[in-house]
Amino acid sequence: MQLLTSTRNLVLLLAVAGSLASCHKKKDKSTATGWNYNDKDQGNFSVAKPKDVNTAPGLVFVQGGTFTMGAAQEDVMGDWNNIPRRITVNSFFIDKTEVANVHYREYLYWLENVFGQAGMDSVVDQARPDTLVWRSELAFNEPYVEYYFRHPSYNYYPVVGVSWVQATEYCKWRTGRVNELALINKGYLDKKSQIKKELNGAGQDNFDTKAYLMGEYQATPGKTATSKSNPLKDAQGRPRTLVKFEDGILFSDYRLPTEAEWEYAAYGYIMQNPQRKQKGSSRGEEVISNKQIYAWKNDGFDNLRYTKKSAFQGAFLSNFKRGAGDNMGVAGGLNDNAAIPAEVTSFIPNGFGLYNMSGNVNEWVADVYRPITNAGDDDFNPYRGNVFQKVDMTGGAGNLRDDKGRIKYVPESDSALRNRRNYQKSYATNYLDGDSSSNAVYNYGITTLISDKSRVYKGGSWDDRAYWLSPGARRFLEEDLSTSTLGFRCAMSHFGAAESTSKKAQNGTFFPNRRNKR
Template sequence: MYKIVRNSFFLAAALGFASCKNGSIFKKKPEKSDVTGWNYNDKNQGGYYVFKAKDVKTGPGLVFVQGGTFTMGATEEDVMGDWNNVPRRVTVNSFFIDKTEVANVHYREYLHWLNNVFSDPQYEAVVRGAYPDTLVWRSELAYNEPYVEFYFRHPSYNYYPVVGVTWKQAHDFCIWRTDRVNENELVNAGYQNKNVIKQEMNGGGQDNFNSKSYLMGEYEGIPGKPKKNPLLDAQGRPRTKVQFEDGIMFPDYRLPTEAEWEYAALGLILENPKPRKSEKKRGEELVANKQIYSWKNEGYDNLRATKRGTWQGAFLANFKRGNGDYMGTPGGLNDRSAIPAPVTSFFPNGFGLYNMSGNVSEWVADVYRAQTNMEADDMNPYRGNVFSKVDMSGGQGNLRDSIGRIKTVPENDSSLTERRNYQHAYAINYLDGDSLSKVYYGYGVTTLVSDKSRVIKGGSWMDMPYWLSPGARRFVEEDQSSSGLGFRCAMSHFGPTEGTSSKLQNGNFFPKKRQKR
């Protein structure tokens, strides 16, 4: 018995030595480049390290939305006569979007960070410029002063949607959220020391973590010492500076495009069979009989009841039923909310998203034009591009602005003359307000549409049902706000369009067949 144990011990030791020497018990064949034949992840052949392909993780607060084709625009008669949402088939790629609208408590967290990081008086304008306008609740002929004082600050309203926020403020919130999520990811993984957050919150000012500044080497922070570090430099030495291609950091949080928002609001995924396991069925396109609102027509086809169900007669959104009727009568309240309701109230749609119809209208990224639906690309349509580049005028090491973000400037049109896909950096008014279209907007004279007009979607607690349809669209100037207007964030998805599993792939793959010779 002793000999068996002793021999087993020596065998284990020998295997352990082989494991330490070669990196594994059985020497693994190195992955080679298909174009050069050089080894990847080999310091003796250039040290080009390639991490195994993996999908983007779902960021905090987000829900994955599988992309696809849909008919964007009106779902019923255009009773407003706007002709600004003519139906058109488009495709959006997969993306992430917030499960709920951004709530008061989330926005107060943002202000808490700003007040601590930019506590120096020189940043007073930065901090004050982020505060929501609580005066949006006021009206000359209504008593709404309690909402002015308490809606944003009182804990009773913690998880009610933040309102009084301009498009620019919502855009800046998304940048802040990107940085905080990525900073936390690096700290948790050990690539940044946890004390960097304390240093930042103690009046860090310009020297705060910004994702782009970090990736461009303009921000170092306090490097950490990760316990298990797979990151190596060209010489095979461990490195603590993370690169985006390492797959550790998240893409940017941002406002969703109008097409993304509308697609997510329809939540048509429930109508489609699950992929892969049953290829005998194909998902129905659902473009002919499209639902009017963001919830599935469960037992109701918008004309008549088709089967009995618990939802019949229930209000599935927070909206204004009619003039003077915001929540019904005592003992029989309909939507049970006179003002915005908590962000997780009412029933989620097919993607699990709350309040895509009603509660508060929401900012989206797009600049408003009435005819954009017919002009924009049919893949990821969007109006609002201003193509920019990093401002290198200050030289390396001086690329950040006063609040720590990378400075950018619009591309010079003179450098784009040889390009075929675009020739102007400023594309907001492309084919609708520029010399090519021969359309000119006399803002304040003949129209209220300008290059600062941003699309809002979804309808609010103060709107009639027409505006709750995902296809309905209006606009507000990007520097204005309202008591019925909030927002939610989105994030681009990289990887397989069907989901976030590493087992999924883009494209169809078939068994390889041997060719007859």
């Protein structure tokens, strides 16, 4: 009996000791000041643990690197508008497929409920794709005018008739929807209240990520936000209902990829990296000298068809126009099985797991078009089209949102930038090309069709010859125009190390961080 009592006392003593140890769990400490993080007794400065960025819906991780950006074959057009040059792009995310009709209809459905019921029909009308792009004076394309965008048979065909401006607006909407759901799933927003509020005609008062972060959007907190178990606390130790970006819950902005990002992703270089063994592991070598022409690996030589013996031998690798009058081959032997765009998951994806980077539909990218591409371009993350902005504070706090519910921005004042070393002008689109420091002049409509509204598109389409399928080829169109051969896909910036550190961050090709293993 005495032995049993002693055993019980020992167990109780260990339990108490364990409880005390858990109460005095070692806190993360500032290496700069020595003060604890996430400690209510020391100010409760909240610091989330460093972690890899999760992949947002629809995206695939693309590990960045160095490559030769530019023309990959003889310039049959004679304008030499993409001079090869060596650049580096940082790691990023990009859509696995082109944005499909059903995705864009989801966007319109939301707009119709949020703005249409609020009497703001113009917002809905501005977003509708131009289905008349299918019309031709000497062709019977009226069925596509009526049905291509809305018939269920075309649900997962790429949306077309969308301008660059409309594509950019879609990206902004998608950012808000994805982040709103992230907050709902974590319990920081009340699901029923959000749906009831927005889809019953919220109008301007809809969820926007930046408006939420700036306190301009008021929402009903979810169960986690008001619970004592909420890991987010204020300086007094009370549950914090407003999530901050540094809490690691919200995603970055969806956006159009830059031209450099798009071209790099299209080549999918990882697929043809030579490998060498290093202590039981493999590591990719430099591959920029092995220049391929299309978005799939060369397999020894450049081709447009499957070459290996299989059921697919002889079939086309993408959706394009082989020649005049030949959009899909002949009955019983269709070469690409698509007279117009095909489903967004048609054909084999490239090395990064991306579909139809060559063919199907051309795709908008973010950049403003210029014919000379190596004049002063940065060699890291090159991009033309920057307009540096700041929040428009003229309306004061509580009045920072526009009629769509987004934070209003205005260009920075050049007079306030005089002492800056890295930039002096807020409008940088014409920097070293069309501004006072260059010799280029663009007289739109007089001597050229190029303007500051000319945007680049790439990739080739169902109605293009093979030349345009090369990721190095590029064309341009005014940002408010659209065609039946032009769609888009979204991208997102990746934060932290260029190499991924967690498989949970991936839904495409995974690249382990080998540095952590050495």
